[in-house]
Amino acid sequence: MANVRIVTDVTANLDPGLVEQFKITVLPIEIRVGDALHVIGPGEAGEDLFEQMAEDPAQSSSVTIPASVFHRAFTELCRQTEQILVIVTSSKLSGAFEQARIASQAFLGRCRIVVLDSMSVSWGLGLMVRAAARAASRSLLLDEIVRMVRGILPHIYFVFLVERLDYLEKGGRLGAAQALLGTMLRIKPLLLMEDGEIVSLEKVRTRSAALEKLVDFVTEFATIEEVMILKSPVDSELNGLIPELKELLKQALPRQQFETIDYDPILATHLGPEALGIIVYEGL
């Protein structure tokens, strides 16, 4: 029996060499900025899109992968394998999960397709995909891989600060109960992705408090397997915090590596072009 094949979306932020090696199918995502539809494929930083979004928060809009794109991908893969695992961006942030499920139904009886909600984004999603791909290369069965990914899933944490809340608010991605918009004070909310959903964790007003919260968040883990800092590719006040953030994190956890990646324009439609986040995988 052929190995399980993995399908994911472009936000997984995978290294092209790895995609090649494990034959991962990476689907592009469509986003709308202004009047134009943009298809974001692997390796596209989309800095110009960040700048466009910064000009007008009302313009960028949500994201999906149409079922037809999944259908084509599944048709192609079904010639090579009978087991497909789809791991996509949190269903709370994107329609891709639902579209994949719809597409998968046409293959009932021909090919086993499991669609998993990563309940994460970006590097967090990528981490699960990498683990799944490695397991597949060792010829693990679909059910075993699904179990493994489900095991990783609750151990990935994502917190972030956003400069402006209107992107989240406009996208309806923030619970109304969080009562953040319309606050009379300028605040920087610290947000958390919880069960795939963005929830407000705390609110801070000062740079120093924001830094402290991010550092506290990381250092409170008993163990950390991997950690990644997510930043905007365009200049922002929050990016200015990064050197100090790394410095403080290194002081607290001298043996840990702290690398930085740019988050993608898809996540930017949710968080806005100015956000700073940290994803922690605490390990199993």
Added chain:
Amino acid sequence: MTEHETTAVGGNEPSSTRHGAPTQYCDGRGLKRLIGAGLAWLERHQQAINALNVYPVPDGDTGTNMLLTMQSAYQEIQDSPEDEVGIIAQKVAHGALMGARGNSGVILSQIFRGFARTLDGIEAFDTVVLAAALREAAATAYKGVIKPVEGTILTVAREAAEAAVGAAASSDDLGYVLAQVVREARESVTRTPSLLPVLAEAGVVDAGGQGLHIILEGMLRYSRGEQYTVDNELAAAMDLHDLHVEGEEGYGYDVQFIIQGERLDVEKIRETIAAMGDSALVVGDSRAVKVHVHTPEPGTPINYGAGLGSLSRVTIENMQEQYQEFILSKAQKPVVQPEHPGRIGTVVVAPGPGLTSVFESLGASSVVSGGQTMNPSTEELLHAVERVASNDVIVLPNNKNIILAAEQTKELSEKNIEVVPTISVPQGIAALLALNYQADVEANARIMAEAAEHIETIEITRAVRSVQINGMSVEEGEVIGLINGTLKLKGTAATEVALDALGEVHAEDYEIITIYYGEMVTHDQAEQLSEETSERYPEQETEVIDGGQPHYYFIMSVE
């Protein structure tokens, strides 16, 4: 709602007259009259006690707070025909507890609580039981505060109780024992400055201690045959949450508001309002009138009031709902609330409409009006806590003098309550911002208390009395600046004192300067301070917000 109670010395009189035989027992009716007499005497001395406040800031005054607490206690018993002294004492304790305002009010309520505990099940007390009850009263009061301070009402309560014990050992005459208690209370009050240096510096005795002495003295005077009159107007005027439940019919709306204007004719307003409904209560002066009326048509009194001046604190409540709530609460059944499991509710105390909005915008579940000048009662805080639709509630008192009353709600509610002892509005805002939705209520109380400590509070107000304090001599009317609650600066212009205060706290070392301007300050004046602040501290972000707080020109924070 002025009530006169004139008491002749008769069959049930609590104590001896100068010429009669000594009284050995005091029953429920006797205690009721003693409480009434203590209240009446306190009413007459309210202003004098207020004047004893050490701090020259406009604050919830001790005399007023104790009086409101006593009035709430008395309301519980004024119509009670009860003979048993233990039951009357329980009612007094309950009323005092619910109506407790300010730290002195809360301690007074603890005194009544201890007193009632000893009298539980007792028909009438004699001198020995009285002495035991007073001792328990003092002991309970000491336990009620985390760090008891000598030279306060606590000392007076304790020493007065000791005098009672001594006197009761040799006499069964209640009048005699009470006389000894009052004598010792008076002496104890005069000793307070030697125990508490801040009193000595300000040249005053302790206000709370004096309040207790006055209450006891009123009782003694009554026992010697003096008549008293209880004037309940203040309580009725100030207790916005006073429930007026009378009979099963006629429920309409409970309408309350304050008219602010010029040359208001209180008498005329009272007549007009009275014609619009039942239970009309109209009090005030030519510039501000508080109206309270039960009416089937809430619009009528409001329209009338709006025609006379500007309205504030308008509340309309459906009395049928209130009545049901009242019945439920009387039946000791907790009102069932829809609950958001896991969510933490917050009750904050805030003065002024602007600050109320700030707290609401930050997600406060309930904002209780109050603060420096008006300390909410335990009952008001309790109502707010009960109305919040979650089982875990954090209370932010935002004032030193409200913390104890907030603490009382813990024992009165089934809910899981934590009080974060914030002493200023900026501390409350910092604490609320730090609320972490993921953490439980205990962890949050810790996190929020820590956040509150990291903020520097500046308050600019006007001295309400001349006083010597912290080595500074302050004249009434001068602008004063407080840093983290301590008087540090004075001057003639609010803006100038505000800028001096920013210098004093080294605002240049912080990131954000927030200015909440009060109702005495115009928007332009606030802008002017904002500009000067930005000029002086170009590296810092300056934010200006219309706080609308009374009496305080500016409340500022640096963080």
